[in-house]
Amino acid sequence: MRGTSYQGLRDGQLVELVAQRDAGALEALYGRYGRAAYSLARRILTEETLAQDVVQEVFLSLWRDARRFDADRGTVATYLLSMTHHRAVDVVRREEKLRRWRTSDEGLELEADPDPKARVEEQVEATERRAEVRAALKDLPEAQREALLLAYFGGYTQREVATLVGVPLGTVKTRMAAGMRKMKAALSDAGREEQQPWTRQ
Amino acid sequence: MDTPMSHSEFEELAAGYVLGALEPDDEHDFQRHLGGCATCEANVRELEAVAGELAYAAPPVDPPDTLWAGIRREIQPEAAPRGATQRPAGPARGGRRGPRLLPGLAAAAAILMVAVLSVWNLSLRDENAAIRDRVAALERATQLANDPNASLVTMDEVPGPEGAQATVIASSRQDRGVLLIESLPPLARDRVYELWGVPQGDIAQAQKALVFVPLRRQGVQALEFEVPIQPGTVFAITDEPGPDGSEKPTSQPLLVGAPPSA
Numbered sequence: 001m002r003g004t005s006y007q008g009l010r011d012g013q014l015v016e017l018v019a020q021r022d023a024g025a026l027e028a029l030y031g032r033y034g035r036a037a038y039s040l041a042r043r044i045l046t047e048e049t050l051a052q053d054v055v056q057e058v059f060l061s062l063w064r065d066a067r068r069f070d071a072d073r074g075t076v077a078t079y080l081l082s083m084t085h086h087r088a089v090d091v092v093r094r095e096e097k098l099r100r101w102r103t104s105d106e107g108l109e110l111e112a113d114p115d116p117k118a119r120v121e122e123q124v125e126a127t128e129r130r131a132e133v134r135a136a137l138k139d140l141p142e143a144q145r146e147a148l149l150l151a152y153f154g155g156y157t158q159r160e161v162a163t164l165v166g167v168p169l170g171t172v173k174t175r176m177a178a179g180m181r182k183m184k185a186a187l188s189d190a191g192r193e194e195q196q197p198w199t200r201q
Numbered sequence: 202m203d204t205p206m207s208h209s210e211f212e213e214l215a216a217g218y219v220l221g222a223l224e225p226d227d228e229h230d231f232q233r234h235l236g237g238c239a240t241c242e243a244n245v246r247e248l249e250a251v252a253g254e255l256a257y258a259a260p261p262v263d264p265p266d267t268l269w270a271g272i273r274r275e276i277q278p279e280a281a282p283r284g285a286t287q288r289p290a291g292p293a294r295g296g297r298r299g300p301r302l303l304p305g306l307a308a309a310a311a312i313l314m315v316a317v318l319s320v321w322n323l324s325l326r327d328e329n330a331a332i333r334d335r336v337a338a339l340e341r342a343t344q345l346a347n348d349p350n351a352s353l354v355t356m357d358e359v360p361g362p363e364g365a366q367a368t369v370i371a372s373s374r375q376d377r378g379v380l381l382i383e384s385l386p387p388l389a390r391d392r393v394y395e396l397w398g399v400p401q402g403d404i405a406q407a408q409k410a411l412v413f414v415p416l417r418r419q420g421v422q423a424l425e426f427e428v429p430i431q432p433g434t435v436f437a438i439t440d441e442p443g444p445d446g447s448e449k450p451t452s453q454p455l456l457v458g459a460p461p462s463a
Contacts, residue, residue: 020281021279021280021281022280022281023273023276023277023280023281026272026276027269027273030269030272034264034268034269035261035262035263035264036256036257036259036261037256038262038263038264038268039256039259039260039261039262040256040259042259042262043259043260044259048265052264052265052267052268052271055264055268056268056271056272056275059272060272060275060276063272063275063276063279068386073246073249074246074249074250074253075250075253077253078249078250078253081253081256082249082252082253084256085221085252085256086221089221129254129257130257130258130261132257133254133255133257133258134257134258137255137258148220148255149258151217151220151221151222152220152252152255153258153259155221156222157222157223157224158217158222158223158224158227159224161222173213173214173216173217174213176216176217176220176222177212177213177214177215177216177217179216180215180216180219180220180248180251180252181216183251183254183255184247184248184251187251187254
């Protein structure tokens with residue numbers, strides 16, 4: 001990562017520089033969130049090329065209209081990862097063949113530590129965050145976890161989840177609401193704030 | 202279309218909303234409710250942060266080097282010279298706007314979009330009742346696109362939301378049309394978008410055609426409307442107070458389009 005002068009800047013400051021067409025600022029943000037965004041897109045889409053397209057579009061969208069980011073609505077991380085999620089889900093809904101029923105896979109992923117390399121290469125905060133989110137998901141009742149993961153990573157609507165799981169639509173709505181409430185409670189203690197400056201080496 | 206729902210039912214929809222998992226009708230109802238409910242809006246913001254955290258449950262994968270290289274290639278022509286930007290102390294400054302589609306290309310894109318929607322329409326036909334309105338609108342768009350009296354109106358930003366696309370297929374013979382929208386940004390609380398038919402472009406004579414809120418993650422939305430359409434009628438979209446919009450425009454148009462003959 002070049003541009004060590006960006007290391008001291010917070011995410012919001014980098015977005016302001018991106019609005020001024022500062023390519024180094026966008027690169028710094030990519031250094032902070034490109035991996036998380038790409039991992040999310042790969043998880044949803046499975047196909048490498050589609051995932052690359054989605055992440056590229058997300059960062060180009062920020063480049064084209066950084067003013068759309070509203071700090072009052074959330075952090076830069078939430079903004080970028082939400083946009084990645086929206087776009088990846090849009091793609092997966094168009095490409096039916098990408099969608100898979102893989103509840104058992106989700107469970108296994110939560111049990112494993114799939115990326116020991118990350119401990120070396122990634123910034124500590126990102127690794128800790130991953131561990132916290134996975135622990136919170138593991139603590140959910142299985143039915144709630146299943147509903148959340150099918151919606152979030154599978155791109156399924158509530159009605160589709162109900163069909164897949166074989167329960168009424170109302171039950172799925174209740175499970176998702178309860179699951180998200182518990183996730184919120186579990187993660188609230190972490191005191192999430194805008195990410196502090198760091199870059200990959 | 203609007204099913205009466207209790208507040209607790211709306212609260213329950215918030216989770217599905219931030220996960221992008223609501224059915225179109227539920228999403229429409231929830232977004233309309235959000236416009237007037239500070240409690241639900243605050244809840245949505247908190248849950249959006251939680252949904253953002255879910256991304257970290259994905260198995261980490263290093264992006265290929267070609268990914269950043271591709272981004273850099275795209276932004277390089279527009280990048281400011283190194284050292285030319287100012288370290289932030291105040292609000293962000295705006296960037297240049299992206300290129301607009303040439304009118305002809307935009308029209309071709311809109312026609313292609315209708316063709317794609319027709320195929321999509323077929324795939325949706327057998328699904329549940331919640332999407333019947335959308336299917337009907339898509340069918341209407343397809344019918345109108347084949348009507349020799351119909352006009353294809355591409356709406357341009359003035360300057361409007363970056364990346365927003367809106368196209369009207371309107372029939373003066375039938376005084377009705379279909380609005381196709383994509384990537385309209387979410388609105389502030391208590392606000393809705395409103396489509397107007399504007400005779401001869403005279404905003405004082407604007408006639409209400411449609412009140413709507415953009416659905417998230419639904420791709421292209423097709424919405425039917427009825428409004429008197431004469432030669433020279435211009436279409437405009439404004440941001441109005443919700444939930445029912447205004448009888449006359451109260452803000453400057455965000456998107457405007459005139460038929461080729463206007």
